[in-house]
Amino acid sequence: MPVIEICGPGCTRCKMLAERADAAAKGLGLDYTLVKVTTMPEIMARGVMSTPAMVVDGVVKVQGQIPSVEALTGLLAGTK
């Protein structure tokens, strides 16, 4: 069961990434948990430097960008 974490203080860009990641994971039929990481020390602890970021099971997959749902689907496909 993959844990998808969206890192960012909560501006519109982070929300957009969260929505797209959600759509991509749903499309793949994953049994997943989506968590929003919003405090600075927690974001830094994951090694993330630019937000918004997507971390899947502790691995940083996306940093500082908002990929399309298709691209996110590709990134999430290997994590089943």
Added chain:
Amino acid sequence: MTHKTAPTENHETIPIQFGQGACCCGGACKPARNPRAGFTFWKKGGWLILALPLWFLVYHLLLPFANLLTIRVFRLDPTSHLGGAVAFFLYDSPKVLMLLALVVLGVTFVQTFVSPERTRDILARRAGAWGNLLASLLGIITPFCSCSAVPLFIGFVRVGVPLGATFSFLVSAPMVNEVALFMLLGLFGWKIAGIYALTGVSIAFLSGWVLGKLKMERHLESWVLEMPFNAQAAQDYRMSFSDRVEAAVQGVREIVGKVWPYILVGIAVGAFIHGYVPESLMARFMGKGAWWSVPLSVLIGVPLYSNAAGVMPIVQALLGKGAALGTALAFMMAVIGLSLPETIILRKVLKPTLIAVFIGVVATGILIVGYLFNFIL
């Protein structure tokens, strides 16, 4: 208003009609193998091929059209106060918005090739003045959301980028705003754009270098250096060409959609200056002769928070009314480069002494630019 003028919105229907027309021509032509493929091409940014020439055509027709509207529809004399202001507003609003859309499109496209992580790794390997220079240059083009200024700062310092180079980067990023740079190029020509870039990079370089020499590491908040942090490599996600184009179009939608009210306010202020402020008054307050005008415009500029595109029409009107170039540039740099919200964000990692030094150095740099250009031009 934006919907009428922004090329992205205006011509979006063209490719869709084209795509449908290509596969519905009365059954005479063979059905395409995969009609969705062609459609996706147009939808993903192929329509730009048609929209860009139209952009140039419309852009060149703006001035006669604005004058026509002012004289024939509003029945105003463009040489009168009100007529001048109205003509300025009607011409500048679509012009600035269209220019912004084009600039953001190009800049966002280029920025898909650069990431803060890559910049950080390049800077971590260099020490000394070259590191500062490189940081100042990379600061212009590296994309980062202002809400990630703090993680970015920590990330830089923790992988071993010298504090001085980190400051060069942080000064250069807002000071030489990439959108402002190309808007200046479009509105005022390459000379002013060049002056802007050169002086901004010089200030970033020098201020970072000075701050590096001052050994300010002890003025960082202690948690910055104590917190666990494992630097991650740049992401493994690769973009195709069409992804980059799509990201660029998305960038235009987001940015133009967000900043157009600021721009209209800026243009309204510019229009007022253009129509009503007498040249003699402007010469007295912002001309070369008034030595105090440079610090005054910096003081006025700092609390004003606007984006690069919003301040352009004001600078344009100021210059048109005879304000000195150095004074106008100092005002613009203070508005864009020294912003209170960003300073408040940085306060989380920097102790007050370092914040004060940071602001002091940047403000001094802007003052020097202002006086320098008033003196030599």
